[in-house]
Amino acid sequence: MRCPTLLALLAGVMLYLVMGALVFRYWESPMESKEHEKLLCTTRDFLGNHSCVTAQNLSDLIKSVVKAVEAGLDVKHSSTNFTSRWDLASAFFFCGTIITTIGFGNLSPRTKWGQLFCVCYALVGIPMFGFLLAGVGDHMGTGLRKAVWKMETLFLKRRVSPTYVRIMSAVLSILIGCLIFLAVPTLVFKEVEDWSFLEALYFVVITLTTVGFGDYVAGANRRDGDLFKPLVWLWIVFGLAYFASILTMIGNWLRVLSKKTRAEMEELRAHATDWTQNIQNMSMDFRIPNPLDLNDPFLLQRRRWKRSTRRRVRRGALGHHGRQGVIGENGHLPNRWVSHTRSMTRLEVRNEGTRLGPGADSRVSARSEGRSLGRTLARSLSMPAARSVMELDYVRDPVAMMMLQGESAFESKSLSESPESDSRSEVSSSDSHTSDMCTPGQGITFASFDASGSLCTGERGSQGGSRQVFFQEDIRFPVPLQQLPKSHNPTKPIPMSPIFSVKPMPLPMPLPMPLPMPLPMPTPPGCKMLDFFGENLAYIDESSDTLSDRNQPVEGAVSPRPRKPRRRSIRRQLPHRSTLKERDSDMQPPSNPPTPPPLSHLRD
Amino acid sequence: MSSWYKSWILLTGFILFYVAYLLFGAFVFSTIERPVEDKLKRDIQVLKEEFLNQSCVNATSLEHFLEGVLQANKYGISILPNSSASSNWDLASSLFFANTLVTTVGYGHTTPLSDTGKAFSIFYALLGVPFTMLVLTACVQRLMHLVTYGPISMCRQKIGLEPLAATAIHFAILLLVVVLGFFVVPAVVFSYIEDTWSFLDAIYFCFITLCTIGLGDYVPGEKPGQNFRSLYKISVMVYLFVGLMMMYLVLRAFHRMADLHGLTSFFQLPHCDEDIEEDKEPIIEAGHEDQHEAEDSAKPLDPASQTSYNTINR
Numbered sequence: 001m002r003c004p005t006l007l008a009l010l011a012g013v014m015l016y017l018v019m020g021a022l023v024f025r026y027w028e029s030p031m032e033s034k035e036h037e038k039l040l041c042t043t044r045d046f047l048g049n050h051s052c053v054t055a056q057n058l059s060d061l062i063k064s065v066v067k068a069v070e071a072g073l074d075v076k077h078s079s080t081n082f083t084s085r086w087d088l089a090s091a092f093f094f095c096g097t098i099i100t101t102i103g104f105g106n107l108s109p110r111t112k113w114g115q116l117f118c119v120c121y122a123l124v125g126i127p128m129f130g131f132l133l134a135g136v137g138d139h140m141g142t143g144l145r146k147a148v149w150k151m152e153t154l155f156l157k158r159r160v161s162p163t164y165v166r167i168m169s170a171v172l173s174i175l176i177g178c179l180i181f182l183a184v185p186t187l188v189f190k191e192v193e194d195w196s197f198l199e200a201l202y203f204v205v206i207t208l209t210t211v212g213f214g215d216y217v218a219g220a221n222r223r224d225g226d227l228f229k230p231l232v233w234l235w236i237v238f239g240l241a242y243f244a245s246i247l248t249m250i251g252n253w254l255r256v257l258s259k260k261t262r263a264e265m266e267e268l269r270a271h272a273t274d275w276t277q278n279i280q281n282m283s284m285d286f287r288i289p290n291p292l293d294l295n296d297p298f299l300l301q302r303r304r305w306k307r308s309t310r311r312r313v314r315r316g317a318l319g320h321h322g323r324q325g326v327i328g329e330n331g332h333l334p335n336r337w338v339s340h341t342r343s344m345t346r347l348e349v350r351n352e353g354t355r356l357g358p359g360a361d362s363r364v365s366a367r368s369e370g371r372s373l374g375r376t377l378a379r380s381l382s383m384p385a386a387r388s389v390m391e392l393d394y395v396r397d398p399v400a401m402m403m404l405q406g407e408s409a410f411e412s413k414s415l416s417e418s419p420e421s422d423s424r425s426e427v428s429s430s431d432s433h434t435s436d437m438c439t440p441g442q443g444i445t446f447a448s449f450d451a452s453g454s455l456c457t458g459e460r461g462s463q464g465g466s467r468q469v470f471f472q473e474d475i476r477f478p479v480p481l482q483q484l485p486k487s488h489n490p491t492k493p494i495p496m497s498p499i500f501s502v503k504p505m506p507l508p509m510p511l512p513m514p515l516p517m518p519l520p521m522p523t524p525p526g527c528k529m530l531d532f533f534g535e536n537l538a539y540i541d542e543s544s545d546t547l548s549d550r551n552q553p554v555e556g557a558v559s560p561r562p563r564k565p566r567r568r569s570i571r572r573q574l575p576h577r578s579t580l581k582e583r584d585s586d587m588q589p590p591s592n593p594p595t596p597p598p599l600s601h602l603r604d
Numbered sequence: 605m606s607s608w609y610k611s612w613i614l615l616t617g618f619i620l621f622y623v624a625y626l627l628f629g630a631f632v633f634s635t636i637e638r639p640v641e642d643k644l645k646r647d648i649q650v651l652k653e654e655f656l657n658q659s660c661v662n663a664t665s666l667e668h669f670l671e672g673v674l675q676a677n678k679y680g681i682s683i684l685p686n687s688s689a690s691s692n693w694d695l696a697s698s699l700f701f702a703n704t705l706v707t708t709v710g711y712g713h714t715t716p717l718s719d720t721g722k723a724f725s726i727f728y729a730l731l732g733v734p735f736t737m738l739v740l741t742a743c744v745q746r747l748m749h750l751v752t753y754g755p756i757s758m759c760r761q762k763i764g765l766e767p768l769a770a771t772a773i774h775f776a777i778l779l780l781v782v783v784l785g786f787f788v789v790p791a792v793v794f795s796y797i798e799d800t801w802s803f804l805d806a807i808y809f810c811f812i813t814l815c816t817i818g819l820g821d822y823v824p825g826e827k828p829g830q831n832f833r834s835l836y837k838i839s840v841m842v843y844l845f846v847g848l849m850m851m852y853l854v855l856r857a858f859h860r861m862a863d864l865h866g867l868t869s870f871f872q873l874p875h876c877d878e879d880i881e882e883d884k885e886p887i888i889e890a891g892h893e894d895q896h897e898a899e900d901s902a903k904p905l906d907p908a909s910q911t912s913y914n915t916i917n918r
Contacts, residue, residue, distance in 0.1 A: 006746060009739045013706075016735060020702035021695055024721065029693040031717040039676045046669045050661040061655050065670055066677050068648045091630035103817030105712045110821075115808040122815055127855070130738050135614075202722040209733045211710030214820055456810050 089229050093219065096233040099125040100240065104210030133241050140238075141245035148173055174246055181208065181239035189218055192228070208239045616805045634770050696834035700825075703841045706732035707848060709818035713826060742853045751778065782854050785848045786814065794824060797836070812848045 047053060085107055086094075086423055094107050098118065109115050148169040155165045189200040195216065203216040219229045643744065656663060693701075704711050705725060716722045729736045751776065759770045791806035800810070801822065809822040 003746075006739075006742050009742055013739045015734060016732060017699060017702050017706065020706070020732070021699035023724060024701055024716070024729075025693050025695055025698040031721070032693055035676050035717065039672060042672045046661075046665070050665070052658070052660045057655065057658075061651060062649060062670075062673055063620075064651050065674070068644055069674055069677065088630055098817055101816045101818075102709070103710065103812065104821045105818070105820035108819040108821040110644075112804055114640075115804060119808055122811065122817065126815055127858075130855075198719055198722055202726055205729055206710065209729050210708045211705055211707075211729060211733075212818065213710045213712035213715045215712055215715040340788060422642045448727065474784050575663045 071417070093229045093233060095125075097212060098122050098237070099129045100210060100236060101126060102207055102236070104212045104214035104217050105212045106217045133237070133244055137245040144173055144245060177242045179248060181235070181242055185235055187240075191536045192489055193218055207236060208243060210240070238469040242598070669840045673719065694814075694834070696837045700837045700841055702728070703731075703844060704818060705729050706734055706736045707816060707844060708736075709813055709816045709844065711820035711823050713820050713823045740849055740852055743849050744856060747849065748854055749855060751853060752860070768864060771857075771864050775857050775861045778857055784852050786843075786850055790843060790847075798827060799822060800827075811845060814851050816848070889908060 043058070047055060047058065091108060096119065097104050109118050151172065152165050152169050155160065155168065182201075186197065186200045186204050189195060189203060190197055193200070193216075195203070199216055201216065206213055206216075207218075218232050634843075655661070656666060693714070701714055703709075705728060716725050756767070756770050756774050759774065760767060787807060787810050791803060791810050794806035794809060795803045796800050796818070798806070805822055809824070812819050824840050825833055830836060
C-alpha cells in the first residue's frame with residue numbers, strides 16, 4: 001500500500017475515533033449525571049432513614065462490597081450457601097473468552113498465580129485459536145464459495161453482468177451470515193436472558209467483534225443448564241469464523257479489483273504505446289521501398305517520377321507545377337504543401353463543421369480538415385478524376401466510405417496527436433493521396449495517368465460543375481455504381497494505368513448531380529480517394545507482407561476481388577483505429593502490426 | 605482425496621486438542637481461584653452482618669441500597685466521597701472508550717448506558733473494527749519491509765547467513781525487542797503511575813490489553829484524582845495502537861518464519877499472505893526472492909492447497 005494511502009487511512013481512523021468520542025460523550029454524559037444524582041439521593045435517603053449508620057461506616061461497607069463485586073462476586077443474592085462462580089463450566093467459558101480475546105471481564109483471576117497463569121495460557125492459546133479460526137474459516141469459506149458460485153452461475157445464465165453478480169453474491173452471503181449468526185442468537189438471548197432486543201443485539205455484536213465489554217454476558221446468571229455456556233461458546237467460534245471468512249473474501253475481491261484496474265491501466269498504456277509504435281512502423285513502411293518489386297511497372301514509373309521531381313525540386317522548380325514536386329522523396333507531400341494546405345483547411349474546417357452538423361466534433365473537424373486538405377489540393381491541382389475510383393470504392397461499402405472519409409481526415413487529425421514526424425508523414429500521405437491522383441497530370445511521365453490527367457484538365461475547366469460533383473461525392477457516399485463507368489471498378493489498384501485508361505470519360509458527367517445542399521467547397525474527395533488509392537498501391541507494394549497480414553481478417557467478408565479488400569483493409573484500419581480510440585472499451589491486445597478489428601465493428 | 609481427508613482429520617484433531625486445552629485451563633483456574641473466592645465471600649458476609657448488627661438498618665433496605673450502589677458502580681459511577689467529579693464520559697475518556705471499542709479490546713469499565721448509546725456502539729463497532737484492522741494491516745505491511753525484510757536481506761548479504769537461520773535469528777531478536785519495549789517498560793511505567801498496581805499487575809494488564817482481551821479488571825487512569833488524566837488516557841491509547849501493531853508484526857514475522865521452515869505446510873495451516881510482493885521495494889527484492897525460493901522449496905510438502913486461507917479468493 002502506498003504511503004499516502006496509508007497516511008490517509010491513519011488520518012481516517014483518527015477522525016473516526018474523535019467522532020465516536022464526541023458522539024458517545026453527547027449521549028452518555030447526561031445519563032451518567034442522572035445516575036449519579038440518583039445514587040446520591042439513595043445514599044442520602046438511606047443515611048437519613050437509618051441514622052445509626054455513619055457516612056464512614058457506609059463508605060467502608062461500600063468499598064468492600066465493590067471490591068467483592070469486582071472480584072466477580074454476586075452480592076445481590078445474599079444466600080449463605082455458596083455457589084462459586086468458578087465452577088467448571090464458567091471457567092471453561094472464561095478460558096474461551098480469553099482465547100478468543102473477547103475478554104468479558106465479568107470473571108477474572110484475582111490471585112497472582114491466577115494472573116500469571118492467565119498470561120501464559122493466553123500466550124499459547126491465542127495463536128492456537130487463530131489457527132483454528134483460520135481452518136474453520138477456510139472450510140466454511142470453501143463451502144460458502146461453492147454456494148456463492150452456484151448462485152452466480154444461476155445468475156450468469158440469465159445474462160446479468162458479472163460485477164453485478166459478484167456484488168449480489170457478496171451481499172447475499174453477508175445477509176445469510178447475518179441471519180444465522182446475528183439474528184437468531186439475538187432472539188435466543190432475548191428470550192433466555194430476558195434482555196430487550198437492543199440489549200441482546202448489542203451483546204451479540206460486541207461479542208462477535210471480540211470487543212467483549214462484559215456488561216452483558218450470556219449465561220452469567222444461570223447456575224443450571226450447563227449446556228448453555230458451551231453452546232454460546234460454539235456460536236462464538238463459528239460466528240467469528242464466518243465473519244473472518246467474509247472479511248477475507250471481501251479483502252481478496254478488493255485486492256483483485258485493484259490488481260485488475262492496475263492491469264487494465266497497464267494494458268491501456270501498452271495499447272497506446274503499441275499503437276504509436278505501429279503508426280511509426282507504418283510510416284516507416286511507407287518510406288521503405290521494397291527492393292523485390294523492381295519489376296512492377298507502376299513502381300518503376302513512380303520511382304522515376306520521384307527522381308525527376310526530386311531533381312526538379314532541387315532546381316527549385318516548384319510552383320505552379322507544384323504537383324510535380326508535390327510528392328516528396330518518400331512519396332509524400334513535402335511539408336511545404338502540408339502547411340499550405342493546413343492553413344487553407346483551417347478556413348474550411350469551420351464551414352465543414354457547420355455543414356456536416358452532428359457527429360463527433362473532432363471527427364467532423366478532422367474529417368473536414370482532411371477532406372478540405374484534399375479539396376484544396378485537388379483544387380489547386382485541379383484534381384478530380386479519382387473521384388470515380390472513389391465512387392467505385394465507396395459504392396462497395398458505404399459505411400467504409402464514410403468511415404474512410406472521416407478516417408483519412410481523422411487520421412490526419414489523430415496523427416497530429418502522434419509524433420510530429422508521423423503526423424507529417426501521414427498528413428502528407430493523405431495529401432499525397434490527393435496529389436497522386438492529379439499529379440499524373442501535366443508533364444508527368446505516367447502514361448497511366450493520362451486519363452486522369454485529362455480528367456484533371458477537364459475538371460479544371462469546369463470548376464463549377466466539378467464543384468457540384470465533388471460535393472455530391474462528399475455528401476452522398478454511396479454513389480450508385482451503375483452510374484459509373486464500368487469495368488474494373490473496384491479492384492486493381494495496381495496498376496493504375498489500366499483503370500484509368502479504362503475510364504473512358506471524364507467523370508463529372510455520370511454523376512448524379514442533384515445535390516440539394518449548397519456546396520461551398522469544391523474539392524473532390526474523389527481526388528483524395530485516388531491519391532489514397534495510389535498511396536495504397538505504394539503501400540501494398542512496398543510492404544506487401546504486412547499488408548497481407550492485415551488483410552486477412554477483413555478479407556473474406558467484403559468482396560470477392562482480391563484488390564478491393566486490400567484497399568478496404570487499409571481504409572478500414574483507419575476507421576478502426578479511430579473508433580478504437582473513440583471507444584475505450586473492449587480493446588483487443590495489440591499485435592504488431594495491428595490487426596484490424598473484425599468487420600462487426602463497422603457493422604455496428 | 606487423501607489430502608482432503610488429511611485436512612479434515614487434521615482439523616478435527618486440532619479442534620479436539622483445542623477443547624482439551626480449554627478444559628485444562630478451566631480446571632487450573634478453578635483450582636486456583638476458587639479458594640480465594642470463598643474467602644472473599646465469607647469476608648463480605650461477615651462485614652454485612654457486622655454492619656447490620658451495629659446499626660438500625662435492616663437487611664432488605666441494605667440490600668436495596670447496595671443494589672443501587674452496585675448498579676451505579678457497574679457503569680463506573682462511584683459513590684465514594686473522594687471520587688473525583690470528573691465524568692467517565694468527558695472527551696478524553698470517550699475517546700478512550702471509542703478506542704477500546706474499535707480495537708476490540710473492550711475493557712467494560714465504562715459501557716454505554718443509554719439505549720441510543722448501545723445502538724450507536726453497534727454500528728460504530730461494525731464499521732470501526734474492519735477499518736481499524738485495515739489500517740493496522742496496512743501499517744504492518746509497510747513496517748514489515750522496514751523491520752523484517754530489510755534486516756534479513758542485509759544479514760544475508762553482509763554476513764552471508766542462510767535464509768532459514770537468518771529469519772529465525774531475526775524473529776528471536778524481534779520478539780525480544782517487542783517484549784522489552786512493549787511489556788516490560790510500560791509495565792514499569794504503569795506500576796509507577798498507578799498506586800495500587802504491582803509490577804505483575806502491570807504486566808498482566810499490558811498483556812491482556814495488547815492481546816485485545818481486555819478483561820477490564822485493571823484499567824489505567826481510573827484512579828480518582830489522577831493528574832493529567834486526559835493526557836494519560838490519550839497516551840494509553842497511543843500505546844495500545846502501537847502495541848497492537850507490534851503484536852501483529854510479530855505474529856506476521858512468526859508466520860513467515862513458520863512458512864519458511866515448512867511448519868505451516870506440515871500442519872496444513874494457512875500460508876502467509878503472498879500479496880506483499882506488490883509492495884516490494886527494489887532494494888530488498890533479492891532477499892525476498894530468496895525467501896520465496898525457500899518457500900517454494902517448502903511448498904511441495906503441501907498437497908492440498910485449499911487449506912490456505914487466502915485461496916478463498918476468486
